Amino acid sequence: MKVTVVGAGAVGASCAEYIAIKDFASEVVLLDIKEGFAEGKAMDLMQTASLNGFDTKITGATNDYSKTAGSDIAVITSGIPRKPGMTREELIGINAGIVKSVSESLVKHSPDVILIVVSNPMDTMTYLAHKVTGLPKNRIIGMGGALDSARFKYRLAEALEAPISDVDGMVIGGHSDKGMVPLTRLATRNSVPASEFLSEERLDQVLQDTKVGGATLTGLLGTSAWYAPGAAVSGLVQAIACDQKKIFPCSVLLDGEYGLSDLCIGVPVVLGRNGIEKIVEINLSDAEKDALKESAEGVKKTNELI
Numbered sequence: 001m002k003v004t005v006v007g008a009g010a011v012g013a014s015c016a017e018y019i020a021i022k023d024f025a026s027e028v029v030l031l032d033i034k035e036g037f038a039e040g041k042a043m044d045l046m047q048t049a050s051l052n053g054f055d056t057k058i059t060g061a062t063n064d065y066s067k068t069a070g071s072d073i074a075v076i077t078s079g080i081p082r083k084p085g086m087t088r089e090e091l092i093g094i095n096a097g098i099v100k101s102v103s104e105s106l107v108k109h110s111p112d113v114i115l116i117v118v119s120n121p122m123d124t125m126t127y128l129a130h131k132v133t134g135l136p137k138n139r140i141i142g143m144g145g146a147l148d149s150a151r152f153k154y155r156l157a158e159a160l161e162a163p164i165s166d167v168d169g170m171v172i173g174g175h176s177d178k179g180m181v182p183l184t185r186l187a188t189r190n191s192v193p194a195s196e197f198l199s200e201e202r203l204d205q206v207l208q209d210t211k212v213g214g215a216t217l218t219g220l221l222g223t224s225a226w227y228a229p230g231a232a233v234s235g236l237v238q239a240i241a242c243d244q245k246k247i248f249p250c251s252v253l254l255d256g257e258y259g260l261s262d263l264c265i266g267v268p269v270v271l272g273r274n275g276i277e278k279i280v281e282i283n284l285s286d287a288e289k290d291a292l293k294e295s296a297e298g299v300k301k302t303n304e305l306i
């Protein structure tokens, strides 16, 4: 299993590290445009192999896509991150050009690749990757919902004063401050609805905190987060590489599912060796349907900018 990660910055390196530590891939290629940067990150990570006990071979490349040839999965993290006070949508001017050229180069060297798009604004970048590569829709996956759901669980556990392993929850919709739809109605603590433990007001606070999860961290760090994003990507890569058939909310091209078409937005999917094996249509309440529709309108507006 060969995995390429384009962009050896904060998220790309974190993602490569988690993939290596989980030890399911034979090879990870890190590629960056900055001279020597990916090679340096790869060497540093390889020097953790004996300490962390993995056999995955990590190599670096400076913009040389021949090194990525034959990749089974490629992750696109290249592009600029936001600074405090910015929205993800404001990154489109620079990141669209980067994602376009990177997607084309990846597919040219690995025609059978499954692409995972991370660069922001992620739903629009995933849609752009479809437009420029023409890959079948099961082979382009946007990562946002897995991260947003992890942040939702963090906030739920905080409110419930429970261990995170005791809670479950999912966020669908666009990966944006306004567009996320945390499904509080379906959140649980060990199979019991969270609403049995928390007031409506407290659950709403959990929802609001989840939606601005990325912005909160950007305010604290001065740039956007990388540990949870890297871990979330590694989870998707592992589900595909190991044919796990796990459900994750991912940004995928919709063709009538949830009453939406011609956009990529976060919905639950089954991930396995074919990438998106199935889009799972769950029954949403009227309020959740309205929130998803509004989120889709926001994503479509951003798509118009490409």
Ligand SMILES: NC(=O)c1ccc[n+]([C@@H]2O[C@H](COP(=O)([O-])OP(=O)(O)OC[C@H]3O[C@@H](n4cnc5c(N)ncnc54)[C@H](O)[C@@H]3O)[C@@H](O)[C@H]2O)c1
Pocket (backbone or CB within 6 Å): 006, 007, 008, 009, 010, 011, 012, 031, 032, 033, 034, 037, 077, 078, 079, 080, 081, 082, 091, 095, 098, 102, 117, 118, 119, 120, 122, 143, 144, 147, 175, 223, 224, 225, 226, 229
């Ligand atoms: N979808 C998500 O959930 C999510 C989560 C976190 C970050 N992000 C996004 O991921 C992107 C990367 O964030 P980061 O914190 O790692 O940024 P970063 O600046 O640390 O790293 C980005 C890397 O991309 C490289 N790069 C730029 N243009 C390139 C090109 N044409 N080819 C190859 N490499 C190129 C840069 O040299 C840099 O090393 C941002 O757009 C950020 O908003 C998305």
Ligand SMILES: O=C(O)C[C@H](O)C(=O)O
Pocket (backbone or CB within 6 Å): 081, 082, 088, 120, 147, 175, 213, 214, 215, 218, 224, 225, 229
């Ligand atoms: O918040 C950001 O800009 C980066 C990423 O989308 C995140 O949610 O951490």
